[in-house]
Amino acid sequence: AQSVTQLDSQVPVFEEAPVELRCNYSSSVSVYLFWYVQYPNQGLQLLLKYLSGSTLVKGINGFEAEFNKSQTSFHLRKPSVHISDTAEYFCAVNLNAGGTSYGKLTFGQGTILTVHP
Amino acid sequence: GAVVSQHPSWVICKSGTSVKIECRSLDFQATTMFWYRQFPKQSLMLMATSNEGSKATYEQGVEKDKFLINHASLTLSTLTVTSAHPEDSSFYICSARVGSGDTIYFGEGSWLTVV
Numbered sequence: 480a481q482s483v484t485q486l487d488s489q490v491p492v493f494e495e496a497p498v499e500l501r502c503n504y505s506s507s508v509s510v511y512l513f514w515y516v517q518y519p520n521q522g523l524q525l526l527l528k529y530l531s532g533s534t535l536v537k538g539i540n541g542f543e544a545e546f547n548k549s550q551t552s553f554h555l556r557k558p559s560v561h562i563s564d565t566a567e568y569f570c571a572v573n574l575n576a577g578g579t580s581y582g583k584l585t586f587g588q589g590t591i592l593t594v595h596p
Numbered sequence: 597g598a599v600v601s602q603h604p605s606w607v608i609c610k611s612g613t614s615v616k617i618e619c620r621s622l623d624f625q626a627t628t629m630f631w632y633r634q635f636p637k638q639s640l641m642l643m644a645t646s647n648e649g650s651k652a653t654y655e656q657g658v659e660k661d662k663f664l665i666n667h668a669s670l671t672l673s674t675l676t677v678t679s680a681h682p683e684d685s686s687f688y689i690c691s692a693r694v695g696s697g698d699t700i701y702f703g704e705g706s707w708l709t710v711v
Contacts, residue, residue: 515702522602522689523640523702530698569639582630582693582700586639 481506481572485587493595494562500555500590502570509575512553513584514544517567526568529553540564565594599623600692602703609680609710616676617706619690625670626692631663634687634705646673646690680710 486501504510511530515523527538534546544555553570568591571584601620609615619629627648632640644665645653652665662684664676673692677684689705 511698520705520707522600522704523691525700528698581698582628582691583642583645584630584632584640584691584700585642588639 481508481510481574481585483570483572483585483587485568485570485590487590488588489591489593491593491595492560495559497558498556498560498564498592500568500570500592502553502555502587504551504553504570504572506551506572506574511573511575511581512544512546513571513573514538514542514553514555515569515571517569517589519566523569526555560592560594562594562596564592567591600626600690600701600703602688602690602706604706605704606707607709609708611681611710612679614676614678615680615708616674617688617690617708619673619675619692619703621671621692621694621701624692624694626673627670627695628693629667629673630691630693631665631673631675632689632691634689636687640689643675648673677708680708682710685709 482505484503492498513528514526517523526542527536529536529546537543542557567589569589570587603618629646631643634640642655643658646665646667648667654660667673687705690703691700
């Protein structure tokens with residue numbers, strides 16, 4: 480079985496500062512990796528995903544993440560955050576086990592990013 | 597706008613009654629949909645995979661007789677919480693896969709409160 484660990488439950492940061500949200504995963508098979516954002520009382524919005532190819536993935540809203548297979552990590556970064564980035568961020572994995580399993584996500588515990596003025 | 601719609605967004609029901617939550621794909625056909633629940637301040641846990649025209653596949657520990665899933669069409673999956681109890685109060689979120697591709701959309705979620 481796979482698992483996802485988000486190392487920080489809360490990350491406070493000042494506006495325009497860089498931020499990194501950490502995510503490590505454990506799996507005996509290859510995986511697909513995702514980052515989602517959840518605003519209060521809303522569903523999830525996909526920020527970016529890694530399926531194959533380049534290990535540096537660029538997503539929406541200026542976010543990017545790098546897949547590091549040797550360290551089993553998929554950290555999310557943004558060089559300069561805005562107040563509007565305040566939300567909860569979830570890292571997720573999906574076993575790369577064939578088409579029928581795509582979409583069955585295992586989520587991390589979430590990281591609350593709070594951007595202060 | 598939202599491409600996956602959940603209804604209702606909020607529902608309060610009495611203990612012992614049943615409540616149905618709908619998940620609709622608005623602009624695409626979804627052979628496969630997924631149901632998650634999220635307790636306050638916790639992560640999302642996959643409950644089941646909903647397959648159009650066939651029985652749902654439940655994750656270990658999820659009671660199939662309590663959480664009834666029906667996927668009768670390519671655009672609609674429903675989750676019925678039967679004989680609801682206060683411990684079933686949670687945020688339920690569905691997601692839908694676009695055809696057989698690699699795009700997944702999540703619904704806005706449904707808050708269930710059982711009193």
